[in-house]
Amino acid sequence: MSEYVIEMLNITKEFPGIKANDNITLQLKRGEVHALLGENGAGKSTLMSVLFGLYQAEQGTIKKDGQVVQINNPNDANALHIGMVHQHFKLVEIFSVLDNIILGAEPNKMGFLQKAEARKKVVALSEKYGLQVDPDAKIEDISVGMQQRVEILKMLYRDNDILIFDEPTAVLTPQEIDELMEIMRNFTKEGKSILFITHKLNEIMAVADRCTVLRKGKCIGTVEIKNTTKEELSRMMVGRTVQLEVEKGAQNLGDVVLDVKGVTVPSKLHSNNAVKDVSFQVRAGEIVCLAGIEGNGQTQFVYALTGLDKMSAGSISLCGHDITKAKIRDRSKLGMSHIPEDRHKHGLVLDFSLEENLVLQRYWQPEFQKSGFIRSQEVRKYAEKLIQQYDIRSGQGPITAARAMSGGNQQKAIIAREIDKNPELLVAVQPTRGLDVGAIENVHKQLVAQRDAGKAVLLVSLELEEVMSVPDRILVMYEGEIVGEFDPKHVTVEELGLYMAGAKNMYREVGVGTQVPEKEGNEA
Amino acid sequence: MKKGIISVLASVISILVGLLFGLLLLILVNSSQAFPKFGELLTAGVSNLPKLAKVLYQAAPLIMTGLAVAFAFKTGLFNIGASGQYTVGAFCALLCAIVFQLPWWVCLLASFVAGAIWGFFPGLFKALFNVNEVITSIMFNWIGMMAVNLLCMNLKNADGKLVMLPIAWVSSPIKDRTAALSYANPNAIIPKAGLDKLFNSNYMNISIFIAIAIAILLWVVLNRTTFGYELKACGYNKNASIYAGINAKRNIVLSMMISGAMAGLGGGLYYLSGTAEYTIQKVLLPMGFNGISVALLATSNPIGSIFSALFISYIQVGGESLQPVYAKEMIDIIIAVIIYLSAFALLTKTIISKYIRTDKSNVNEESKAAPVPAAVTGNAEDGAGLLPDTAKKTTEESEGVEK
Numbered sequence: 001m002s003e004y005v006i007e008m009l010n011i012t013k014e015f016p017g018i019k020a021n022d023n024i025t026l027q028l029k030r031g032e033v034h035a036l037l038g039e040n041g042a043g044k045s046t047l048m049s050v051l052f053g054l055y056q057a058e059q060g061t062i063k064k065d066g067q068v069v070q071i072n073n074p075n076d077a078n079a080l081h082i083g084m085v086h087q088h089f090k091l092v093e094i095f096s097v098l099d100n101i102i103l104g105a106e107p108n109k110m111g112f113l114q115k116a117e118a119r120k121k122v123v124a125l126s127e128k129y130g131l132q133v134d135p136d137a138k139i140e141d142i143s144v145g146m147q148q149r150v151e152i153l154k155m156l157y158r159d160n161d162i163l164i165f166d167e168p169t170a171v172l173t174p175q176e177i178d179e180l181m182e183i184m185r186n187f188t189k190e191g192k193s194i195l196f197i198t199h200k201l202n203e204i205m206a207v208a209d210r211c212t213v214l215r216k217g218k219c220i221g222t223v224e225i226k227n228t229t230k231e232e233l234s235r236m237m238v239g240r241t242v243q244l245e246v247e248k249g250a251q252n253l254g255d256v257v258l259d260v261k262g263v264t265v266p267s268k269l270h271s272n273n274a275v276k277d278v279s280f281q282v283r284a285g286e287i288v289c290l291a292g293i294e295g296n297g298q299t300q301f302v303y304a305l306t307g308l309d310k311m312s313a314g315s316i317s318l319c320g321h322d323i324t325k326a327k328i329r330d331r332s333k334l335g336m337s338h339i340p341e342d343r344h345k346h347g348l349v350l351d352f353s354l355e356e357n358l359v360l361q362r363y364w365q366p367e368f369q370k371s372g373f374i375r376s377q378e379v380r381k382y383a384e385k386l387i388q389q390y391d392i393r394s395g396q397g398p399i400t401a402a403r404a405m406s407g408g409n410q411q412k413a414i415i416a417r418e419i420d421k422n423p424e425l426l427v428a429v430q431p432t433r434g435l436d437v438g439a440i441e442n443v444h445k446q447l448v449a450q451r452d453a454g455k456a457v458l459l460v461s462l463e464l465e466e467v468m469s470v471p472d473r474i475l476v477m478y479e480g481e482i483v484g485e486f487d488p489k490h491v492t493v494e495e496l497g498l499y500m501a502g503a504k505n506m507y508r509e510v511g512v513g514t515q516v517p518e519k520e521g522n523e524a
Numbered sequence: 525m526k527k528g529i530i531s532v533l534a535s536v537i538s539i540l541v542g543l544l545f546g547l548l549l550l551i552l553v554n555s556s557q558a559f560p561k562f563g564e565l566l567t568a569g570v571s572n573l574p575k576l577a578k579v580l581y582q583a584a585p586l587i588m589t590g591l592a593v594a595f596a597f598k599t600g601l602f603n604i605g606a607s608g609q610y611t612v613g614a615f616c617a618l619l620c621a622i623v624f625q626l627p628w629w630v631c632l633l634a635s636f637v638a639g640a641i642w643g644f645f646p647g648l649f650k651a652l653f654n655v656n657e658v659i660t661s662i663m664f665n666w667i668g669m670m671a672v673n674l675l676c677m678n679l680k681n682a683d684g685k686l687v688m689l690p691i692a693w694v695s696s697p698i699k700d701r702t703a704a705l706s707y708a709n710p711n712a713i714i715p716k717a718g719l720d721k722l723f724n725s726n727y728m729n730i731s732i733f734i735a736i737a738i739a740i741l742l743w744v745v746l747n748r749t750t751f752g753y754e755l756k757a758c759g760y761n762k763n764a765s766i767y768a769g770i771n772a773k774r775n776i777v778l779s780m781m782i783s784g785a786m787a788g789l790g791g792g793l794y795y796l797s798g799t800a801e802y803t804i805q806k807v808l809l810p811m812g813f814n815g816i817s818v819a820l821l822a823t824s825n826p827i828g829s830i831f832s833a834l835f836i837s838y839i840q841v842g843g844e845s846l847q848p849v850y851a852k853e854m855i856d857i858i859i860a861v862i863i864y865l866s867a868f869a870l871l872t873k874t875i876i877s878k879y880i881r882t883d884k885s886n887v888n889e890e891s892k893a894a895p896v897p898a899a900v901t902g903n904a905e906d907g908a909g910l911l912p913d914t915a916k917k918t919t920e921e922s923e924g925v926e927k
Contacts, residue, residue, distance in 0.1 A: 345763045346767040373749050374748055374749060
């Protein structure tokens, strides 16, 4: 038997205007965690889609256990025991966990479902690997972490032994990431092989055995993790030395830009308020970070702040104007920019071209329209300027459909659009989610540049590393309340973690009965 | 290959497949006459000028209902109420012509406004209460048709005469249709501008030019104006448009109103021609539903709607030449099959894209990459939705034609 369980040899895959994979070779050993590292748009997802049968390569061969195989669609991949957890889960929201797991491989007798049998197998698998799920819960009701466990169980249920994880940690909380790492290690002990797509260096160092680095569609090399360092990997990935620390100049505080008083937002899931009596200020020239574990009311607070949703009490003023009841467009005119949490739901019109998306907040300004007609040449010029300035990569430049762009470049487009509006207040919600180190460095620089230019920045983040390094002030939110305010220079991650988990509160006694909060989830 | 070329190619192939099926049906029913009659079906529309005039005459309202559906598709709505809007538009045009004795262009304007009003209600319900526009507009089809029937049969003038019916103008026993404009109000007939003499047909008037002009206008609105930009943004992604400060509710209502106005104007164009009277209907007028075929065949492109409406009208005129060898119902079925299969343009498009894809992966010497936009694969995967989903795909994929 060959040493390699999967070999992808000299794979080339082109899209109009772009060579997504250029002569890439990837060899996966039995029982290893093999990381695939690269910037956004480097071709990682394309390569895995080729392996999973979603795309066909123009050139190159795929071998399984030394035999050449043809993978024309995901069913072929399945027959070869290749399974994949996609970055955006492929689950039927209104089906139960069990139904989702057996979907496409339903056990049946003469057309009648045999669910009891399936349930036994699912329960056994979930116990064996410590993948806790409730087989009867509906997907729409469970947390993102559990949804991912469902995706993993889907692969196991089909007896897959080559598991592809496409950026699995982008949507997870730190605790869930640790659990996932543990699960991955268990899999390799069982002899399963894992391909792990990521651009988080810490995770690679923690769990991977080997790592193949891609850059701009080309294979840079494959390295043994024990013989390399984070710095080495990031240099291979980006092609230059990346600054992993955020550099900030001296602070120059100005007037109050954002003044939030007693904001309360009702929850859509339960009778409690999702945001409870939140008050704080953000001044010109500072970055304030709203930190906390996902689902503690940050999303709802931002919706109320930006006008996407109504609040039931409190007031908000921006640069001295009361915007409590202002329309979204008016908030924008008063100098608010918003990098939204969900770039597909709010940030982009995916069926629009890149240039159309870049003027989404400004198409009505005289610069881009004359008596109701869009000045397409101005739009094109502006788009080209932003593409250049913010290094937005896409197949066909301004006319690329936003849908056809990689996630990271979609995010760059949104950031370019929002920052170039030159706002007084920039509300950035998880602006680096799903970005690679190079791009993260860039976003952080942009945020700091806004601060240094005397603007106010409200950053909402789940990433502890970001929370500790970027802001001037940290506000911790727990169950819809602000439970603490810190200077990042004078607080430890551990201390912050206690506040985030609700074990400590600066403003009142914490009851003995305090529990881990129930997930608020992503509301409609 | 460009996306636009694939779109056109897909439509052409669909039409050919549809025609082939039509031929098979003809053979099945009466094989001896099938080939000559099929030839006639294909050529009748251009065999002489009066026939061509009839093609153009029927195409005009068809373009309008096609635009109604296509415009709604583009903005993320499925206006299945074109038939009702068309009927109400026709009635208001006739009302202005017969009862108020107004000139033709005022009557056309009335049909435009009436259609807009009939589109307004489904739009309003959608915007305010999120009631699916398909359900409301189907109900409004029936409300519109029944109300129009009722008014035609019962509207009386000061003398107590049934004013919409011929009896008010000439002595006539006919009670199931409206008075002909030739005697009721010749001023309300759409001008013929000498075209009737040129084509040697009473059917010919300037309505086809009005329809084409409006199609072009609509294309400009959708693709060149901020208003069209907003409407499309709402259609493609309502959440993102709200995020961008666009008033999505207002736009939904406006979209449905414009869509309804198009269908209403179609009704005006048809019934103000002077060659058609409104007959009391028991079923919904098919013109509105044919608009769906027009829009699908044109992949929701306003300019494309002109051509697909011309094609469907052409086949309908050709179908008439099959009589009396084939029964009228048979002809309807054959036309329906052709139109039905033609509307498979989207399916054909996916197949072409796939074919090109597999072709390329087997044959490596071709230099250009296969155009497999992520969207195509994505769509194929989550094709679970029903019609509104189709509508969405239509809007997505027709992008290529314009660019």
